[in-house]
Amino acid sequence: MMEKEILEHNLNINRRRFLSKLSLGIGSVALGSLLIPDLFDNKNEAEALLTGLPQFAPKAKRIIYLFQNGAPSQLDLFEYKPKLQEMFGQDLPESIRMGQRLTGMTADQKKFPLAGSIFKFDQYGQSKAWISELLPHTSKVVDDLCIVKSIFTEAINHDPALTFFQTGAQVGNRPSMGAWMSYGLGSENKNLPAFCVLLSKGKGNGQGVYSKLWTNGFLDSVHQGVQFSSGENPVLYLNNHETINKADRRKMLDQLEALNAETFRESGDPEINAKIQQYEMAYRMQTAVPEITDMSKEPEDIIKLYGPDCLVPGTYAANCLLARKLSENGVRFVQLYHQGWDAHDNLPGQIRGQALDTDQASAALITDLKQRGLLDETLIIWGGEFGRTNYCQGTLTKDNYGRDHHPRCFTIWMAGGGVKPGVYGETDEFGYNIIQNPVHVNDFHATVLHLMGIDHEKLTFKHLGRRYRLTDVAGKVVKGIIT
Secondary structure, three states: OHHHHHHHHHHOOOHHHHHHHHHHHHHHHHHHHHHOHHHOOOHHHHHHHHHOOOOOOOOOOEEEEEEEEOOOOHHHHOOOOHHHHHOOOOEOOHHHHOOOOOOOOOOOOOOOEEOOOOOOEEEEOOOOEEEEOOOHHHHHOHHHEEEEEEEEOOOOOHHHHHHHHHHOOOOOOOOOHHHHHHHHHOOOOOOOOOEEEEEEEOOOOOOOOOHHHHOOOOOOHHHOOEEEOOOOOOOOOOOOOOOOOHHHHHHHHHHHHHHHHHHHHHHOOHHHHHHHHHHHHHHHHHHHHHHHHOOOOOOHHHHHHHOHHHHOOOOHHHHHHHHHHHHHOOOOEEEEEEEOOOOOOOHHHHHHHHHHHHHHHHHHHHHHHHHOOOHHHEEEEEEOOOEEEEEEOOOOEOOEOOEEEEOOOEEEEEEEOOEOOEEEOEEOOOOOOEEEOOEEHHHHHHHHHHHOOOOOOOOOEEEOOEEEOOOOOOOOOOHHHEO
16 A cells, blocks of 8 residues: 555656756756766757857857946047037036036036047048047057947946946846856857956056956856956966865866765756856866966067057956957957046046057957957957046146046947947037937947847846846847948
């Protein structure tokens, strides 16, 4: 009788029990693919079956995002506005400002004196784009640039604006752009992460950066950005202790995997699989990372192209060169953060230093990828979280001024990866409002995903009962900048 009851119990599989067992089976298949990378003949095809991506032929395969943290002044770099010179020191007309929300730093100002840039501008390339004298190297590659002058956002302070650009939301705990790319498209190199992060700090006033900007959010932790440092060990805790050799490390990981696999069979927690994959990735990176970060083999002409700072770890130039090496080795998304653009006072002095840090290396990255035949398949993005006001914050003099935050219009540029060279969008003669082809941050995200072969409305993840995406419930592809 007892055996009969046990048999009936085993046969009585209800819906909950069936789905529970099914998840363990699928998880085991996923675990096997993580531990045995060649389990599927073509890993990218396997990932495409799981995610349905890319959904159409991509224009770009990889992204290098040169994020200028702190908000560069578009009026001193890309926006030539003679009207501001003509009205230097006069108050910004209320009809132009239209009661726009101000930050707490200028909300109490009684007047808003217009401040034209003290830097000279000239036109370059077939597009006749205006470029400041601060960017002599950028001016030489202008025919490769898609300069978008009509980006706008709602966020007026650094943290929400920066978070919005990186995650598609002004609040935390959302996956970053790189995490979405990793989730949707995976990696092209099994020995390197799909998403890498590089940090540098300039000479100007810096806004901090923090790990929530490259977080995986509610996606599996395997999609979080891997931060490289400028120290002796580019990836912390990657190398073995001097008392542990490679064979010992392999044995330890095998034992750890067995314990984790047993725990997974009991709990079915997918995060356990992510941890196993991270351990295995770290093991493979022990061989790949030292070679990638070794600059000694770079030829002299490349060092000259990027400038001598490219041999100093942690500088913007060194990170641009490292970004090229990571990208050409299959890293899907490389994110650079360069701090120091937050010029509320002494903007002319601060921006000179920032431009000196970034101009040559940014242009060199384009030239380097182009001569290697990689620019067409690599999308480069340059820009900050918002722009700068046309009026002065604080005391205005002929050769000194500061600018407050301006989310209503600002400039970014992109190159390679299917974007159309030229100038897109236009602002009024005061450089204050957009008058042609506005591009919201959601539109920017939708367009970047499109260039990678992804329909932004279909790259989703269900969390807490609803489906999330990078563009949330908005965004449209800006077709005018796509080749």
